[in-house]
Amino acid sequence: MSAKELDITTEEKIKQAAKAVFQKKGFAATRTRDIAEEADINLALLNYYFRSKEKLFGIIMEESLRDFLQSLTSVIGDENTSLSEKIPLIVDRYIAMLLANRNMPMFILSEIHQNPELLVAKFNIKEIMMKSAFVRQFQQAVAAGEIAEMHVFQFLMNIMGLVIFPFMAAPMLKQIGDLQEEQFIALIMERKKLIPLWINAILKKT
Amino acid sequence: MSAKELDITTEEKIKQAAKAVFQKKGFAATRTRDIAEEADINLALLNYYFRSKEKLFGIIMEESLRDFLQSLTSVIGDENTSLSEKIPLIVDRYIAMLLANRNMPMFILSEIHQNPELLVAKFNIKEIMMKSAFVRQFQQAVAAGEIAEMHVFQFLMNIMGLVIFPFMAAPMLKQIGDLQEEQFIALIMERKKLIPLWINAILKKT
DNA sequence: GTCTATATACGGATAGAC
DNA sequence: GTCTATCCGTATATAGAC
Numbered sequence: 001m002s003a004k005e006l007d008i009t010t011e012e013k014i015k016q017a018a019k020a021v022f023q024k025k026g027f028a029a030t031r032t033r034d035i036a037e038e039a040d041i042n043l044a045l046l047n048y049y050f051r052s053k054e055k056l057f058g059i060i061m062e063e064s065l066r067d068f069l070q071s072l073t074s075v076i077g078d079e080n081t082s083l084s085e086k087i088p089l090i091v092d093r094y095i096a097m098l099l100a101n102r103n104m105p106m107f108i109l110s111e112i113h114q115n116p117e118l119l120v121a122k123f124n125i126k127e128i129m130m131k132s133a134f135v136r137q138f139q140q141a142v143a144a145g146e147i148a149e150m151h152v153f154q155f156l157m158n159i160m161g162l163v164i165f166p167f168m169a170a171p172m173l174k175q176i177g178d179l180q181e182e183q184f185i186a187l188i189m190e191r192k193k194l195i196p197l198w199i200n201a202i203l204k205k206t
Numbered sequence: 207m208s209a210k211e212l213d214i215t216t217e218e219k220i221k222q223a224a225k226a227v228f229q230k231k232g233f234a235a236t237r238t239r240d241i242a243e244e245a246d247i248n249l250a251l252l253n254y255y256f257r258s259k260e261k262l263f264g265i266i267m268e269e270s271l272r273d274f275l276q277s278l279t280s281v282i283g284d285e286n287t288s289l290s291e292k293i294p295l296i297v298d299r300y301i302a303m304l305l306a307n308r309n310m311p312m313f314i315l316s317e318i319h320q321n322p323e324l325l326v327a328k329f330n331i332k333e334i335m336m337k338s339a340f341v342r343q344f345q346q347a348v349a350a351g352e353i354a355e356m357h358v359f360q361f362l363m364n365i366m367g368l369v370i371f372p373f374m375a376a377p378m379l380k381q382i383g384d385l386q387e388e389q390f391i392a393l394i395m396e397r398k399k400l401i402p403l404w405i406n407a408i409l410k411k412t
Numbered sequence: 413g414t415c416t417a418t419a420t421a422c423g424g425a426t427a428g429a430c
Numbered sequence: 431g432t433c434t435a436t437c438c439g440t441a442t443a444t445a446g447a448c
């Protein structure tokens with residue numbers, strides 16, 4: 001147990017446990033008893049600090065979503081890097097975040113899938129994304145004929161799909177390929193180098 | 207209501223309803239009452255025909271998994287098509303299947319994520335995949351220097367990620383891009399044409 | 413096979429002692 | 431703030447009439 005964990009408050013202990021359990025099992029399959037056990041606290045304390053399972057979930061979801069989006073938005077908004085510099089930055093940051101938080105993408109996308117309203121009005125992703133340096137740079141590069149013609153959403157889906165999908169399909173991939181955890185990580189680390197090259201290949205004019 | 211649905215058995219009605227509800231909400235969030243209501247049958251009949259929620263879920267999961275994998279395995283096993291012919295076939299078939307079954311990938315990958323044992327021993331995906339014409343053709347092309355050096359899993363993850371991810375992230379993408387359903391479909395139809403080109407670009411030797 | 417009524421278990425939440 | 435004991439709604443499953 002690290003020093004950080006020794007003098008942690010009960011409230012924080014519950015939040016950390018809730019994050020782990022919610023991200024692993026999702027809202028519906030999680031029992032407040034699971035969280036209490038994981039946090040090693042009495043069940044009643046959960047309601048004492050957070051009132052209800054729903055409220056606790058809301059807090060965890062908001063924090064998770066913030067982390068999930070920040071890996072992207074912190075890069076795409078930067079006016080001081082070029083489009084081609086941004087690509088490996090996005091890939092590196094996302095992969096680092098996903099490696100540290102293995103269940104996050106499945107958690108977020110699965111919960112939003114079942115309840116799209118979770119996303120609405122919490123963050124104004126639409127604004128941040130569509131008015132970002134990244135989108136502007138991309139569209140300028142298309143207009144200037146420097147890269148292939150392509151809708152920016154297609155480009156975004158490509159990056160996200162190439163980076164995130166392996167984490168969501170990890171159990172199936174491990175089964176198909178008979179991969180151990182370390183081999184899976186090795187494939188991911190290889191992707192970290194390759195994805196920017198692939199993205200460039202895709203963007204090349206034909 | 208189509209003719210097909212008119213003379214359907216009660217058992218089949220329950221299965222179709224269960225498929226719809228399970229795929230949309232997942233196992234834990236689904237109540238047997240939801241299924242009974244969707245199927246327009248009495249709740250007790252669900253247990254009469256299928257014994258338990260778990261058993262019914264097992265049947266739906268197995269069928270879904272079969273459909274999900276068949277779109278892939280029916281193409282990759284074909285000895286009479288070349289590697290480059292297989293790529294658009296896989297893309298077309300997967301997208302057609304996903305369009306008809308919008309919630310399937312999230313359902314399957316999410317449930318397997320929570321419970322990887324669901325996959326084990328049901329189908330021998332490992333054998334079918336690894337001994338397929340597709341894998342052999344890919345590895346031969348690499349060995350012959352016709353395409354860039356790449357682990358076949360990386361290649362598989364790329365295809366799957368490019369095709370499947372947009373369906374899993376659909377609610378988020380619609381939000382970010384302020385897309386209506388028809389615009390989302392249009393993006394997908396465009397991808398159907400583009401993904402094989404992108405795959406070829408990725409495979410090109412540098 | 414299909415219904416109503418109900419048994420039973422489980423999970424979220426709280427009362428009240430300390 | 432933390433605990434024990436418990437309430438109460440809800441969900442699965444079944445008994446038994448038709």
